[in-house]
Amino acid sequence: MKNVRVLSTRKLAFNQKGYLLNAGIQLLEVDFITIRHKTISSDQKQLNRSLLITSQNAVKSILEQFPKSELSNKEVFCVGQKTKALLEENHINVVAWAEYAETLSELIVQNYSDREFTFFCGNLRRNTLPNALQLASIKYAEIEVYETILQPQRISTPLDGILFYSPSGVESYFNSNDYNNETLFCIGTTTANALIKRGFNKIKTAKHPTIENVIIQCIKYYK
Incomplete structure (x- = not known):
C-alpha cells in the first residue's frame, strides 16, 4: 500500500485511531463541528x-x-x-x-x-x-x-481520503476547503446524500452507521 493520508472530520478515540495507524494509514484529525x-x-x-x-x-x-x-x-x-x-x-x-x-x-x-x-x-x-x-x-x-455549531477550518495538507460522520460535518469542511479528488468515506446514507448533493460521487458508505464502520471501510479501500 502506498503512503495514504486521511482526514477525520472529528477527533477519534484512542482505539479508533489505532485501527487506522496499525493499517499503515496516516491520520489527521480535526473537529469540524462542536x-x-x-x-x-x-x-x-x-x-x-x-x-x-x-x-x-x-x-x-x-x-x-x-x-x-x-x-x-x-x-x-x-x-x-x-x-x-x-x-x-x-x-x-x-x-x-x-x-x-x-x-x-x-x-x-x-x-x-x-x-x-x-x-x-x-x-x-x-x-x-x-x-x-x-x-x-x-x-x-x-x-x-x-x-x-460548525467549525470550518482550512486544511492545506494533501489528502487521499476524508472521513465524514454527519451532513453538518460535510457542510463545515466544504465551507473552507475545495474538493481535490479525495475518496469520501461517510457514516450513512444521510451523510452520503449531503455529498451527492454537492456533485461528488467518489463516496464509500459504511455498512452500519458507526464510526468504527467508517474506519473499516477506509482500511478495506486502501488495503
Whole structure:
C-alpha cells in the first residue's frame, strides 16, 4: 500500500485511531463541528411517557437535566446502536430502535401510533420523524436539547481520503476547503446524500452507521 493520508472530520478515540495507524494509514484529525447542550426550560420538563431520541448528543444532554429515576420510568424509541447502548448503560428502557430515522418512523407508525411522544432533538434535526408523525396524526412535543455549531477550518495538507460522520460535518469542511479528488468515506446514507448533493460521487458508505464502520471501510479501500 502506498503512503495514504486521511482526514477525520472529528477527533477519534484512542482505539479508533489505532485501527487506522496499525493499517499503515496516516491520520489527521480535526473537529469540524462542536456540540453545545441547551438548557430545558421548566415548562418543558413535563414529559410524555414515550420518548423519541435520535442521537447520543441528545441522550447526554437530557442525562444532565433529568434524574435517571424519572427517565427510567419512560419508554424510549431511538435511532442508532450507540444511542441505544448509551441509554441502556444508564438503565433507561429502550422499547424499539433502528439504524435510521426512516426505519424507526415506519415502525412507530405501524405499531405505536397510539402513543404521545416527547421528541428530543438538535437544532439541525431532519424532518423525517416529525413529518412521519404528523402524517399519521401521532401527537408529539419537540424539545431542542443541543446545538450543532460548525467549525470550518482550512486544511492545506494533501489528502487521499476524508472521513465524514454527519451532513453538518460535510457542510463545515466544504465551507473552507475545495474538493481535490479525495475518496469520501461517510457514516450513512444521510451523510452520503449531503455529498451527492454537492456533485461528488467518489463516496464509500459504511455498512452500519458507526464510526468504527467508517474506519473499516477506509482500511478495506486502501488495503
